[in-house]
Amino acid sequence: MIRERFKPMKHFFIPLIIFFMLSGSCWANRILIPMDETQKNHLKAYGISYWILKNFEIEIDWLLNYRGGSFLVPYSQSFTSEMTIRGISFNVISEGQAGDILNQISAPDVNMDAVKLQKAPRVAVYSPKSKLPWDDAVTLVLTYAEIPYDVVYDDEVLNGKLPEYDWLHLHHEDFTGQFGKFFQYKDYPWYREQKQEAEGTAEKFQFSSVPQMKLAVAKKISEFVSGGGYMFAMCNATDTFDIALAADGIDIVESMYDGTPADPTANGKLNYDNSFAFRDFKTIPYPYEIEFSDIDNQPDERGLTEANDFFTLFQFSAKWDPVPSMLTQNHQSIIKGFLGQTTAFKNKFVKPEVVILAENKPAHEARYIHSTHGKGFFTFYGGHDPEDYQHRVGEEPTDLNLHPNSAGYRLILNNILFPAAKKKKLKT
Known part of the structure; x- marks a missing residue:
């Protein structure tokens, strides 16, 4: 019961x-x-x-x-x-x-x-095998975010490995073949190692000089983007990439880099149709001046200090311009500035078809730009380290455990996920 x-x-x-x-x-x-x-x-x-x-x-x-x-x-x-x-x-x-x-x-x-x-992109970072006395903001944030990547350099690019990847990053690299114009450091071990490595690669692939070899690398990367690849560049990889392409067939470097003097009429021969983002710029051949061209906005031209150096992200139509919208997603619209060997791009040298994603209006400079090239895309981001205003040679790397909410570093990671977007959604 x-x-x-x-x-x-x-x-x-x-x-x-x-x-x-x-x-x-x-x-x-x-x-x-x-x-x-x-x-x-x-x-x-x-x-x-x-x-x-x-x-x-x-x-x-x-x-x-x-x-x-x-x-x-x-x-x-x-x-x-x-x-x-x-x-x-x-x-x-x-x-x-x-x-x-x-x-x-x-x-x-x-x-x-x-x-x-839909699909995680295959990521490659263009970086030398030898250790350099500075750090790459992208490898720092990829490691911190636990996003895997492969390291490639001149050998891999010249051997045709880029099509194995969807996304390629370039950072503190000099595609003009002048070793960053750090000639004042020529007696330092890291400089000698970098020079020896580059000269060995040039000889291996039968180029007459490092500038010729770096030009060939830049052209391979250009082909990668034209074929549908995604390229993201920071610091002096931005302007030196365009300078090398525009100077194809022209000697723009002094004899300590290639054994022959620079062509004094080089600036009148530059072909801006070859470059991705910039036009009408002039190169700076002097070996003891650390700038490559007049694209970069210089400190005395900018009129800014760390206290007032900020740039503003533009807002785009998410429904009609999803690409720039993806690249500018952030929890902050005003980002604190940071320096680099190439810090910012003078607006007057940015090609009209290139989209300016962020700028410092008082300084008349673009900080973050994007456009298409052939079937692919590229993004240039000025500066070296978003959480180190003036990162100097030999300084300790930034500890991102102290900056888990970095708005400046978020812009890098937007570019990592962008290639994963469903293609029919990309209207620009």
Whole structure:
């Protein structure tokens, strides 16, 4: 009798348990990774997105202009566990809540959009094998965000390995073949090692000089972009890349670099049709002047100090200009400036078809620019290290554990995820 009395209760609890199991799985259907000021670690949030794309091959919604460019991910316990380990802020939301967010974003009167990220890009960083007395902001942030990459240099480029990758990064590199114009450091071990390495590669590939070899490398990279690759460059890899291409067939370097004097009429022969971003610039051949051309805005021309050096991100239409919108996603619209061998680009030398993503208006300079080249894309970002205003030769690398919410470093990582976007969404 006692058993019979409690039998209905047993039948009641079984469907109740099933209901809670089912409703629980439906309730926990999406993960929202906020990218506004509530995010504890913006940089690692990019890394977890890359990790999900690479290891699970599922789509991620990048919510442009929604809470700083948040990410919406299908729910998985393994995802939330990994986010917790990495110190990333996230919210588990229902499918209904996710639908409400997507409906809000899709409204025609709001400047938001959802872009599908589909496949983790294969990443390569162009960097010498020898250790240099400065650090690369991109390798620092890729390592911190836990995004894998391969290192390639002149050998790999000249041997045709670039098509194996989707995304190529160039940082503190001199494509004019003048070793950064650091001639005053010629007796330092790192300079001698760099010079010896470059001369060995030039001889191996039967080039008459390092400048000729670096030009060939720049042309290979240009072919990579034209064929559909994505190139991101910082510091003096930006202007020296364009200078080398514009000076194809012209001697713009002095004899200590190639054994022959520079052509005194070189600036009248530059072909700006070959360059990606800049036009009408003039080279600076003097070996003891550390500048390569007049593209870079000099400190005495800028009239800025660390206290007032800031640049502003432009806002683009997320629905009509998704590419520049992706590249400018941030929780801050005003970014603190930072110096480099190439710090900023004078506006007057930027080609009209190039999109200026961020600028310092008082200094008449562009800091962050983007455009297409053939079937591919390129982005140039002036300066050396977004969290070290004036990084000097031999200084310790920036510890990104102290800057997990760096707005300046976020711009680099926007470029990492950009190639993962669904192609039909790219309207520019």
